[in-house]
Amino acid sequence: MKRVHAISWELIDCINESARSCYPQEFxxxxxxxxxxxxxxxxxxxxxxxxxxxxxxMWMSPVNANISGTVHSHPGYSNEPSDADIDFFSSWGGVHIxxxxxxxxxxxxxxxxxxxxxxxxxxx
Ligand SMILES: [Zn+2]
Numbered sequence: 001m002k003r004v005h006a007i008s009w010e011l012i013d014c015i016n017e018s019a020r021s022c023y024p025q026e027f028x029x030x031x032x033x034x035x036x037x038x039x040x041x042x043x044x045x046x047x048x049x050x051x052x053x054x055x056x057x058m059w060m061s062p063v064n065a066n067i068s069g070t071v072h073s074h075p076g077y078s079n080e081p082s083d084a085d086i087d088f089f090s091s092w093g094g095v096h097i098x099x100x101x102x103x104x105x106x107x108x109x110x111x112x113x114x115x116x117x118x119x120x121x122x123x124x
């Protein structure tokens with residue numbers, strides 16, 4: 001599996017659109033990558049927080065080996081991870097994206113599994 005190094009603009013637009021339509025609820029979803037570029041959302045029924053055991057099995061599945069991490073939205077203006085977010089990230093590994101209001105191309109950040117900010121290149 002190639003290391004994730006970039007994310008597509010199109011996917012960011014798609015995430016923000018979904019975040020807007022879920023507002024004031026959080027939008028939550030998995031991401032997949034192709035050749036190290038995160039460019040696909042993997043929608044999941046229910047919530048990750050409520051059913052982490054089931055998702056862990058899915059994460060380990062070889063079929064989903066190119067899952068990159070998670071994405072979720074915050075209904076406010078902060079894209080910093082909460083303590084609960086960091087706990088959640090640490091049990092998954094990978095790259096975790098948080099977007100916040102106003103849900104535009106500059107309102108997201110990416111974090112590693114310890115909640116440290118990652119710089120990820122943007123690509124078409
Ligand atoms: Zn959060």
